[in-house]
Amino acid sequence: MRFVASALLVIAVFVLVIGITTVHRVELDPFIYDYVIHYFERDTHAKNAVAAILLNYRMYDTMFEALILLTAIIGMNHFLPGTGSRPGKSEDQADE
Amino acid sequence: MIEQRDETSVQEDSIVSIITGLLYPFIIVFGIYIILNGHDTPGGGFQGGAILAVLFIGRYLVAHSDDFDIHRAHNVEKVLLAILILVPVVFVFGSLSRSYPQLNQVYLVFMNLLIGFKVALGLTIVVFRYAFFEDR
Numbered sequence: 001m002r003f004v005a006s007a008l009l010v011i012a013v014f015v016l017v018i019g020i021t022t023v024h025r026v027e028l029d030p031f032i033y034d035y036v037i038h039y040f041e042r043d044t045h046a047k048n049a050v051a052a053i054l055l056n057y058r059m060y061d062t063m064f065e066a067l068i069l070l071t072a073i074i075g076m077n078h079f080l081p082g083t084g085s086r087p088g089k090s091e092d093q094a095d096e
Numbered sequence: 097m098i099e100q101r102d103e104t105s106v107q108e109d110s111i112v113s114i115i116t117g118l119l120y121p122f123i124i125v126f127g128i129y130i131i132l133n134g135h136d137t138p139g140g141g142f143q144g145g146a147i148l149a150v151l152f153i154g155r156y157l158v159a160h161s162d163d164f165d166i167h168r169a170h171n172v173e174k175v176l177l178a179i180l181i182l183v184p185v186v187f188v189f190g191s192l193s194r195s196y197p198q199l200n201q202v203y204l205v206f207m208n209l210l211i212g213f214k215v216a217l218g219l220t221i222v223v224f225r226y227a228f229f230e231d232r
Contacts, residue, residue, distance in 0.1 A: 070174065
């Protein structure tokens with residue numbers, strides 16, 4: 001029953017989102033797109049627009065993207081059983 | 097004969113080890129190339145780092161080596177992340193990139209290198225952490 005209810009909920013949300021996006025259309029202003037395409041080489045001296053965005057325009061995104069990998073490792077170290085060092089040495093160090 | 101061979105060589109598969117040994121220099125060169133050319137061609141720190149992580153993972157798959165120090169790698173990764181946050185804070189947010197435009201290339205290459213080594217270390221730590229957990 002719970003699975004049926006959750007499946008129905010997911011399908012309902014999917015249909016709702018599709019319906020809203022077909023009924024209600026928004027034309028976005030392409031200002032940022034045009035700016036990046038035209039000026040990224042002048043601003044960042046990179047020939048690759050993706051690198052220009054990742055390392056200059058959206059630097060916060062890259063910084064916190066690098067942080068979530070470290071956060072994932074910290075979470076693994078805390079929640080996986082075991083000490084995380086070598087198999088042979090882990091038991092001795094854990095006992096001390 | 098086959099059963100005897102299976103008993104003695106559970107740890108090492110000669111085909112996999114030889115092919116991995118052949119591929120090693122190419123993996124290193126390819127990863128470094130992707131990282132260093134990240135600002136000119138498709139690629140960058142994250143992709144090149146993932147390729148470099150294959151080095152340690154492949155070494156573990158071949159030799160089941162357990163001499164990788166996870167704690168030290170974790171500390172190195174923390175230091176790299178600190179530099180990774182400090183450099184853009186000074187260079188981009190301090191708008192040095194506008195004042196000294198000739199430093200932009202150096203900045204892009206340096207950041208790609210930092211991100212590459214950090215991601216390589218991080219993915220290696222993730223895989224080795226699970227591997228050591230399964231080995232216990």
